[in-house]
Amino acid sequence: MAKSCLVDYRGFITDVVEPGDEFEVYQGDDSPLRWVTCDDDNVTNLWVLYNGEFFDSKDRLERNQEMKRKVEYGRVEDQLDMMYWDQVNGTTTWKDHVTAVKSNIVKQSVADADANFYSGKKEFEMGSEEAPAWNSLPADKRQKVTKFKNETVYEPGWELDPTTNRPRYVGE
Amino acid sequence: MSNVYANELDAASGQVILIPSGYNLSLGGTILNENSIPPDPEDQGGKYLISDGTSASFKNIGPVSCQTFFSSGTWTRPSGINRIIVKVIGGGGGGSGHSEAGAAGGYAEEVIDVRGISSVYCTVGNGSGSGTYYSGNGGGGGTSSFGNYLSASGGLGANQTYQHCGGLGGVGSGGNLNIYGGGGTGHMNYMGFGGGGFYGSGTLSCHGNWNQGTRSNQLKAPRGAGGTSGYQGSYQGANGMAGAVIVMEFR
Numbered sequence: 001m002a003k004s005c006l007v008d009y010r011g012f013i014t015d016v017v018e019p020g021d022e023f024e025v026y027q028g029d030d031s032p033l034r035w036v037t038c039d040d041d042n043v044t045n046l047w048v049l050y051n052g053e054f055f056d057s058k059d060r061l062e063r064n065q066e067m068k069r070k071v072e073y074g075r076v077e078d079q080l081d082m083m084y085w086d087q088v089n090g091t092t093t094w095k096d097h098v099t100a101v102k103s104n105i106v107k108q109s110v111a112d113a114d115a116n117f118y119s120g121k122k123e124f125e126m127g128s129e130e131a132p133a134w135n136s137l138p139a140d141k142r143q144k145v146t147k148f149k150n151e152t153v154y155e156p157g158w159e160l161d162p163t164t165n166r167p168r169y170v171g172e
Numbered sequence: 173m174s175n176v177y178a179n180e181l182d183a184a185s186g187q188v189i190l191i192p193s194g195y196n197l198s199l200g201g202t203i204l205n206e207n208s209i210p211p212d213p214e215d216q217g218g219k220y221l222i223s224d225g226t227s228a229s230f231k232n233i234g235p236v237s238c239q240t241f242f243s244s245g246t247w248t249r250p251s252g253i254n255r256i257i258v259k260v261i262g263g264g265g266g267g268s269g270h271s272e273a274g275a276a277g278g279y280a281e282e283v284i285d286v287r288g289i290s291s292v293y294c295t296v297g298n299g300s301g302s303g304t305y306y307s308g309n310g311g312g313g314g315t316s317s318f319g320n321y322l323s324a325s326g327g328l329g330a331n332q333t334y335q336h337c338g339g340l341g342g343v344g345s346g347g348n349l350n351i352y353g354g355g356g357t358g359h360m361n362y363m364g365f366g367g368g369g370f371y372g373s374g375t376l377s378c379h380g381n382w383n384q385g386t387r388s389n390q391l392k393a394p395r396g397a398g399g400t401s402g403y404q405g406s407y408q409g410a411n412g413m414a415g416a417v418i419v420m421e422f423r
Contacts, residue, residue, distance in 0.1 A: 026345045
């Protein structure tokens with residue numbers, strides 16, 4: 001089985017439907033969107049496409065240990081409050097808190113030096129307009145869809161001009 | 173060829189001077205015949221004189237009506253409608269917490285001659301229903317489209333591009349005007365607005381003294397807007413707003 005995914009040039013999925021349920025979108029050569037095929041039925045719009053592979057964005061490799069520490073330290077005003085009450089009560093709440101953060105969230109340099117730290121995580125880089133993400137898929141997974149659910153209906157004698165993407169009269 | 177020199181012509185009898193069909197008058201080289209004469213304007217007040225390529229007549233032209241799609245459905249060309257202006261906006265991405273907000277859907281707009289079109293399916297992208305808690309993926313909005321003519325992708329959710337970053341805006345395509353939706357705010361201490369689309373930005377952001385205000389008012393925002401973040405780390409961000417397709421109809 002497979003799913004049909006509408007993906008943007010950066011590699012983000014906006015819509016997932018069953019094959020045959022694709023809706024019409026602008027498909028000119030400059031289109032930033034394309035219907036592509038994903039063989040994994042679990043795909044959702046939280047997944048990304050990179051280097052020919054679909055995967056959940058939570059599995060991306062992100063080097064943000066410093067940010068994690070910053071968040072866990074908490075707001076400066078809250079830390080000042082801890083320090084004040086430590087002074088008043090003779091406790092070490094703030095120091096213990098900072099020690100716990102440093103212990104639980106390793107420094108970025110330590111994480112980078114650990115070969116197993118990012119095990120299972122996947123590199124991700126957004127595609128560009130010049131090199132859209134779908135280019136990394138095999139040709140049969142990114143063929144332009146030609147048959148849609150709820151297609152545009154033309155008056156007798158008219159059809160879509162694929163060059164101009166406008167209706168043209170061809171005679172009845 | 174013979175010439176008649178006169179300063180005034182009078183009918184020999186009655187009050188009609190007849191030039192039979194098939195004969196023309198030439199005024200300085202411009203040929204006049206029975207098709208050159210505009211229709212009688214009596215009782216045609218406010219109308220425009222329009223040619224259909226072979227003859228002229230008085231008609232009402234200009235904007236006539238507007239169809240708005242807030243959910244997917246079929247646009248059917250009303251009788252007499254020749255041109256439309258279509259406006260398409262994608263769905264908004266969802267927000268999380270600590271100011272990490274979703275982005276707005278892209279926007280596209282186009283003038284289309286629809287004389288050859290009977291009906292077009294309008295897809296309206298959902299807003300992300302994944303507005304979530306701090307550092308979670310807010311989820312992206314869906315793509316909106318007017319058939320194969322023009323489309324606008326959904327905005328991305330908070331943390332969907334990279335962690336602690338606001339969502340990236342969706343993008344319009346196929347139209348005479350194609351623009352990105354505004355991005356969401358990235359990590360800060362408190363709360364940040366959902367990205368602004370063509371029709372405006374996300375719902376209100378709230379301080380701790382009304383910490384559920386963002387979530388409880390998440391649908392009170394313009395179509396296509398990104399979800400505003402929840403207050404700090406303990407409150408859920410707003411969902412993204414659904415997109416829309418608006419069809420303005422002209423005779």
